Amino acid sequence: MSTKEVTDSSFAEEVLAADKPIMVDFWAPWCGPCRAVSPILDKIAEENADKIGIVKINVDDNPETAMKYGITSIPAMFVFQGGEVVKRIIGAKPKPALEADLVDFIG
Amino acid sequence: MRQLIIIGSGPAGLTAGIYAARANLEPLIVASSVEFGGELMNTTEVENFPGFPEGIMGPELMARMQQQAERFGAEVVYDDAVSLELDGDVKRVTLGDGTVHEAPALVYATGSAYRKLGLPDEDRLSGFGISWCATCDGAFFRTQEIAVVGGGDSALEEATFLTRFADKVYIVHRRDAFRASAVMQQRAFNDPKIEVIWNAEVTGILGAERLSGIELTDTVDGSSRVLDVTGLFIAIGADPRTHLVHGQLEITPAGTIAVEGRSSRTSLPGVFAAGDVVDPSYKQAVTAAASGTVAALDAEAYLAELHDRAAAQATAETASAQPA
Numbered sequence: 001m002s003t004k005e006v007t008d009s010s011f012a013e014e015v016l017a018a019d020k021p022i023m024v025d026f027w028a029p030w031c032g033p034c035r036a037v038s039p040i041l042d043k044i045a046e047e048n049a050d051k052i053g054i055v056k057i058n059v060d061d062n063p064e065t066a067m068k069y070g071i072t073s074i075p076a077m078f079v080f081q082g083g084e085v086v087k088r089i090i091g092a093k094p095k096p097a098l099e100a101d102l103v104d105f106i107g
Numbered sequence: 108m109r110q111l112i113i114i115g116s117g118p119a120g121l122t123a124g125i126y127a128a129r130a131n132l133e134p135l136i137v138a139s140s141v142e143f144g145g146e147l148m149n150t151t152e153v154e155n156f157p158g159f160p161e162g163i164m165g166p167e168l169m170a171r172m173q174q175q176a177e178r179f180g181a182e183v184v185y186d187d188a189v190s191l192e193l194d195g196d197v198k199r200v201t202l203g204d205g206t207v208h209e210a211p212a213l214v215y216a217t218g219s220a221y222r223k224l225g226l227p228d229e230d231r232l233s234g235f236g237i238s239w240c241a242t243c244d245g246a247f248f249r250t251q252e253i254a255v256v257g258g259g260d261s262a263l264e265e266a267t268f269l270t271r272f273a274d275k276v277y278i279v280h281r282r283d284a285f286r287a288s289a290v291m292q293q294r295a296f297n298d299p300k301i302e303v304i305w306n307a308e309v310t311g312i313l314g315a316e317r318l319s320g321i322e323l324t325d326t327v328d329g330s331s332r333v334l335d336v337t338g339l340f341i342a343i344g345a346d347p348r349t350h351l352v353h354g355q356l357e358i359t360p361a362g363t364i365a366v367e368g369r370s371s372r373t374s375l376p377g378v379f380a381a382g383d384v385v386d387p388s389y390k391q392a393v394t395a396a397a398s399g400t401v402a403a404l405d406a407e408a409y410l411a412e413l414h415d416r417a418a419a420q421a422t423a424e425t426a427s428a429q430p431a
Contacts, residue, residue, distance in 0.1 A: 073234035090234030092141035
């Protein structure tokens with residue numbers, strides 16, 4: 001299963017209005033570490049589907065959202081809850097390290 | 108049976124994989140989960156790897172090395188080594204997912220990790236104006252004024268690359284000359300968007316939510332001033348990644364793994380080291396690849412000797428078991 005893509009226009013509905021926490025992976029095709037971390041996020045999403053949603057947004061095609069949240073470094077993985085950013089993770093990390101960062105959500 | 112485990116998948120690890128696979132050692136390459144391919148995955152054009160007169164993209168070069176290793180039977184696993192047991196006849200590697208792999212010989216080629224400035228706000232503003240990867244993050248700094256700190260090839264390459272996006276790129280260097288190659292220096296000096304600030308050290312990082320400037324201190328007269336930049340790319344070198352072998356392998360005063368002469372033999376039999384983790388001076392893709400070759404050949408010789416010794420012992424035992 002691969003992680004769902006959201007866009008500038010679907011962001012409000014799919015992320016900000018979601019019932020459960022949603023982690024947004026800000027990525028771009030030219031970013032090597034983004035490609036490296038992507039399958040790990042797919043796996044975390046699959047294993048914790050009941051607790052957290054994970055979606056990705058291409059910052060090249062959707063500059064508005066990236067700018068709104070002040071993204072200057074990718075991959076950036078922000079967790080949204082109730083329309084607010086509640087956790088910011090920067091940079092590709094191994095699965096156990098990401099799981100530790102997300103412990104409040106997937107514990 | 109698996110004869111060799113290689114930790115690392117940069118030019119050293121993958122070249123060791125090519126040689127070891129061709130020697131039928133059935134190597135397992137522990138490639139890491141998010142850093143496979145090593146440092147070259149974050150570079151653009153590689154212009155000094157022999158055989159590519161037009162240049163080749165870093166990630167493309169690494170993909171080709173991996174294909175070459177796999178073609179001869181090397182197995183690649185995308186996980187991180189989290190602990191190593193190196194002192195016995197069998198080397199044991201535990202991966203992030205808990206699986207354990209064993210082999211009589213091991214090549215350690217984990218490269219190096221980016222050096223930090225060591226300033227209080229560096230971690231806090233990482234990802235919020237401070238970056239370690241120009242190719243990943245350059246595009247977020249369109250029409251802005253930014254700085255690169257460092258004086259080697261990577262600093263100058265990053266600065267030149269960043270002029271595609273930024274209006275102005277300062278290179279902050281603590282000496283009055285660069286270590287970078289002449290061709291990289293010329294390219295930077297000729298670029299109208301680049302301005303070099305010599306003899307200056309970054310001594311402070313400013314900004315609440317995002318980077319707004321850096322404090323520079325002149326290394327000659329000690330005066331300091333603030334440079335207003337919204338981006339800071341840190342390229343001040345890298346330190347050998349030896350944390351997995353601390354207390355197991357001998358380390359040199361430079362922080363690299365100690366090896367015997369020009370070989371890759373470490374302080375433990377059956378453990379070989381290659382690439383930037385043993386190299387305090389050259390740190391090139393091609394020297395790392397060469398060093399990976401040395402490690403694979405040393406491992407092959409070691410395994411052949413083990414094999415001969417076991418065979419001789421078996422013969423001796425058979426002889427002594429004969430009735431007198």
